[in-house]
Amino acid sequence: MNNNPNPPVTAPTSKKQSSTEDIRHIVLQQLSSIPIGKVCTYGDLAKLSGYPSHSRFVGSVLRKLPADTKLPWHRVINGQGRISFPQDSTAYNKQLSRLESEGVIMLNGRVDLKVYRIRL
DNA sequence: GATATGACATGTT
DNA sequence: CAACATGCCATAT
Numbered sequence: 001m002n003n004n005p006n007p008p009v010t011a012p013t014s015k016k017q018s019s020t021e022d023i024r025h026i027v028l029q030q031l032s033s034i035p036i037g038k039v040c041t042y043g044d045l046a047k048l049s050g051y052p053s054h055s056r057f058v059g060s061v062l063r064k065l066p067a068d069t070k071l072p073w074h075r076v077i078n079g080q081g082r083i084s085f086p087q088d089s090t091a092y093n094k095q096l097s098r099l100e101s102e103g104v105i106m107l108n109g110r111v112d113l114k115v116y117r118i119r120l
Numbered sequence: 121g122a123t124a125t126g127a128c129a130t131g132t133t
Numbered sequence: 134c135a136a137c138a139t140g141c142c143a144t145a146t
Contacts, residue, residue: 004123020142020143020144021124027141029145041129042127042129043128043129043130046128051142053140053141053142054128054140054141054142055128055129055142056126056127056128056129056141056142056143057128057141057143058127058128058145059126059127059128059132060126060127061142061143062127062128063126063127073127076127078127078128078129079128079129082130083131084126084127084128085125085127091127095127098142099127
């Protein structure tokens, strides 16, 4: 099967310059495509969205998400396989429990990216 | 416009 | 493995 359920989005080639709002929308759309039980890094999500150097921007997008969002923000972790929140924070614990409830195991505060990271 | 700040990434020490 | 340095890019002041 060659049809990829999660195709990388090509950066717009049209003349219209893409606003950050446009990019944000693409990022959120790609985020919604991360399957249950899998994770991706901020950089992966940026790449999927067609903006490989925007890992930091992805973080700022997620930060602004409403608390009641249905999007799987918890499936996004950093390149070290760690949760990008202070260990003692409630946000950290929330993300951890959500991940484990999906079968993503964390050992020594780290996810095995070799196992759980999505394939680009 | 200059600086500082982030839910980042990667390479070097 | 940890600490540090650089690069990156949008936001806020």
